[in-house]
Amino acid sequence: MEVSLTVNGRNVSSDVEPRTLLVHLLREDLDLTGTHVGCESGYCGACTVHLDGKPVKSCTMLAVQAEGADITTIEGLANGELHAVQEGFWERHGLQCGYCTPGMIMSAAGMLAENDSPSEGEIKHGIEGNLCRCTGYHNIVKAIEYAAAKMRGDEPAEPEWEVSS
Amino acid sequence: MLSGFELDLPDTLVGVLDLIADGRGTPAVPLAGGTSLIVDMRARRTMPNAVVWLGKIPELRGIQVTQDHVRLGPCTTVSDILNSDELAGSGVSLVRAAEAFGGQMVRNAATVAGNIACNSPASDLVPPLMALDAEVILESRSGSRTVALDRYFTGYKEDVRRTDELITGISWKRQEESSVDLFHKLARRKGDAITVVGVAVNMAVSDGTCMRARIALGAVAPTVLRAKRAESMLEGETLTPGLIEAAARQATEEASPIDDVRASATYRRHGIQVLTARLLTQAWGRLT
Ligand SMILES: Cc1cc2nc3c(=O)[nH]c(=O)nc-3n(C[C@H](O)[C@H](O)[C@H](O)COP(=O)(O)OP(=O)(O)OC[C@H]3O[C@@H](n4cnc5c(N)ncnc54)[C@H](O)[C@@H]3O)c2cc1C
Ligand code: FES
Ligand code: FES
Numbered sequence: 001m002e003v004s005l006t007v008n009g010r011n012v013s014s015d016v017e018p019r020t021l022l023v024h025l026l027r028e029d030l031d032l033t034g035t036h037v038g039c040e041s042g043y044c045g046a047c048t049v050h051l052d053g054k055p056v057k058s059c060t061m062l063a064v065q066a067e068g069a070d071i072t073t074i075e076g077l078a079n080g081e082l083h084a085v086q087e088g089f090w091e092r093h094g095l096q097c098g099y100c101t102p103g104m105i106m107s108a109a110g111m112l113a114e115n116d117s118p119s120e121g122e123i124k125h126g127i128e129g130n131l132c133r134c135t136g137y138h139n140i141v142k143a144i145e146y147a148a149a150k151m152r153g154d155e156p157a158e159p160e161w162e163v164s165s
Numbered sequence: 166m167l168s169g170f171e172l173d174l175p176d177t178l179v180g181v182l183d184l185i186a187d188g189r190g191t192p193a194v195p196l197a198g199g200t201s202l203i204v205d206m207r208a209r210r211t212m213p214n215a216v217v218w219l220g221k222i223p224e225l226r227g228i229q230v231t232q233d234h235v236r237l238g239p240c241t242t243v244s245d246i247l248n249s250d251e252l253a254g255s256g257v258s259l260v261r262a263a264e265a266f267g268g269q270m271v272r273n274a275a276t277v278a279g280n281i282a283c284n285s286p287a288s289d290l291v292p293p294l295m296a297l298d299a300e301v302i303l304e305s306r307s308g309s310r311t312v313a314l315d316r317y318f319t320g321y322k323e324d325v326r327r328t329d330e331l332i333t334g335i336s337w338k339r340q341e342e343s344s345v346d347l348f349h350k351l352a353r354r355k356g357d358a359i360t361v362v363g364v365a366v367n368m369a370v371s372d373g374t375c376m377r378a379r380i381a382l383g384a385v386a387p388t389v390l391r392a393k394r395a396e397s398m399l400e401g402e403t404l405t406p407g408l409i410e411a412a413a414r415q416a417t418e419e420a421s422p423i424d425d426v427r428a429s430a431t432y433r434r435h436g437i438q439v440l441t442a443r444l445l446t447q448a449w450g451r452l453t
Contacts, residue, residue, distance in 0.1 A: 019169055056270050056273050059207075060198075060203045107269065124356070129267060129357050
């Protein structure tokens, strides 16, 4: 089946089988391997992309369900310079192995688009659907707080390692 | 990789009804948000030969609130429910369930009809809808019928829907001013976790008497169910702490929870007792 969609601002078409998942269209046909596959079962969130601006898990969608949609992947988030969330993960050490990171960043960016002043609890609610096996989440929350401050035009809080002692 | 199937993406309801009736020689299975069906197909728990996607028909999605009814289109997503100002006034318990549902990515995709039709005792939208006396509208090529949600499930993973029928709406009467509907989900963690015990309560009070009591329980029996004997202990009565405790205990008797990886049956029974009593107390307190 033919599917046409916009991916990171570019119009693309591909001939896919009905059973092709969106994540496989992105990774295998379009070579956008920044979107990861952790579980391929809807649980881990590594495959999160934006569909018409909203975060979804691209492993629980058929590619053809994205017909006509506007998809943003981690590769399309930066706009010349890093997106505030990407900068936050860099500045506040929001990753270790990096496997969950693209999905985490897409979820966080989706959440911040709706609410640029989230509380710590709201940040945790926003990344409920993303599992991380390394970080313990602490620095991920700090990275998102950094990004939120940047997006509001505020000065991000000092990193904890500067503040303590 | 999923095993192969034929896929259709009709843009009319009639197109869908034709395909689920016999379509191309084999009845097609409806696909909505895919958060349950695609996961099941991936795990080979189900391997349909033909699938029909409902997402090309915008009329199937949306929330209509009229003077005395609320109607949800089958493809209304959990996020639509969560972000609806109208539901905040006529179905708060459903909004609470939407809030406790999955993570944001699942909420953006998952639909209300999919939540009902996947027939899970842990479907979170079902207890509040059942406590609101919601009805399910089923349509096929041969006509339509309306079934009370309370009568929809017939056993574990079994329901009254024929495979040629599509859920085309979920509706309930708007609640009177003097009523309260509440929901609480108990799970291993707050976010994105399968429910261990879900309790929805809906109560109407007039002149210090409980006129209507509904108690719907999730994840504690083969299907979501109403604790009808507990409800009838409350209707027509002035509630006291003792009566609320007794009704909550009765509710635990009406459930048949199991031991599984998430919790023991004993814990679940305790959860029903505590949450039912808590929600009944809150509802009564707000209405008197
Ligand atoms: C990570 C994760 C977290 C989850 N968290 C929760 C949670 O917190 N609470 C919860 O209740 N569930 C949860 N679920 C389960 C699932 O998301 C829900 O049950 C969801 O509502 C299913 O809706 P859907 O639109 O995705 O259905 P689909 O997967 O598209 O379909 C599910 C079933 O319904 C049928 N169907 C769909 N639409 C219709 C229709 N109109 N008429 C007849 N049949 C129809 C399909 O044929 C299929 O059998 C979770 C799932 C995942 C993967
Ligand atoms: S790969 Fe999609 S949720 Fe894990
Ligand atoms: S950084 Fe390794 S899984 Fe999150």
